[in-house]
């Protein structure tokens with residue numbers, strides 16, 4: 043169930059007596075770290091009050107497609123984009139029929155149409171309704187459209203009948219939903235990601251560093267974890283929370299980043315170097331704060347830092363290695379040179395001369411360069427870009 047941590051789940055509730063179990067399902071999803079937003083159909087509100095679900099989820103319940111208040115906050119398109127999963131429990135026969143025919147005649151069906159997130163149904167209905175030829179056809183069609191059905195179970199029903207059509211118990215639904223998050227493109231893979239800047243100390247209070255915020259590397263770590271990978275995030279000093287389901291190792295200097303990268307490297311399948319590592323460090327670190335002297339000029343003696351990603355790429359049994367190239371001119375040409383020199387499988391080139399992308403901004407635009415191709419990915423949020431990059435990396439890794 044740890045896979046539910048920080049997942050953004052829309053819990054859709056349709057009209058059926060099993061709607062009372064959705065309260066418990068909300069509680070279980072929340073207990074395991076999911077952020078849950080409730081969407082109820084009008085019929086669902088006849089079985090359980092929105093107030094109950096609001097109290098349990100901690101958020102206002104969404105009910106109406108034409109709701110000026112919701113559109114000012116999180117309207118149906120925002121909800122559709124926000125969700126990592128749309129879980130509909132209970133899913134009535136009527137809702138399954140409407141979903142299968144592509145209707146968008148209430149908020150929940152419209153969100154399903156507008157979302158790219160996986161849709162998962164826990165059907166619940168009378169046994170005769172479940173056995174009905176059209177319901178069975180709808181169930182088959184929905185599964186053929188990659189919509190996952192959890193259950194239904196078989197047994198005593200609220201109406202007194204016995205047979206198939208019972209909604210699975212909330213705990214079973216939550217654990218099956220959690221398991222679906224483990225089937226990503228990097229399931230079972232160990233990914234190491236370096237992120238943020240390094241700091242190279244001059245004395246106890248001063249250091250050489252750069253403007254990397256860590257946002258790109260942290261977004262990659264979150265996307266890799268979402269894709270099912272075990273992620274070790276080796277991070278320089280940044281002001282970001284560790285992404286959910288990632289092991290974070292915090293370092294300061296390039297040498298510490300290298301040591302943390304080499305630790306356990308034989309288990310690493312994919313190494314992504316998004317950190318902005320200082321190329322040089324002071325030859326020595328003063329024991330005490332350096333004093334201002336009389337001279338106008340001050341000389342600093344620097345020595346080259348080890349190249350972390352090149353060191354990893356030169357290991358026996360090296361992982362699939364991806365570097366970043368931060369360039370201010372001739373971006374693709376310089377990146378291609380680094381791809382070769384550092385013996386990388388891929389390099390992701392970004393133009394850091396622009397203030398709207400690259401260092402410290404929320405967006406980026408890159409070109410993914412392999413030995414044979416260059417694929418531009420246009421400007422978007424680092425979160426979305428990271429998802430695209432992880433998909434691309436997973437494809438290239440699978441085909442290597």
Ligand code: PMT
Pocket residue numbers: 236238253254255256257258259296315316317318319320321347348349350351352364365366367368369380392394400401402403
């Ligand atoms: O952190 P953000 O604010 O979100 O910004 C993201 C970013 C711009 C820092 C990121 O997208 C990026 O480009 N990271 C790499 C920055 C960099 O140091 O590039 P480079 O061209 O100098 O290095 C090439 C590659 O070698 C990089 O993968 C780098 O991590 C690696 N390297 C460099 C030097 C070194 N001593 N060891 C290394 O591993």
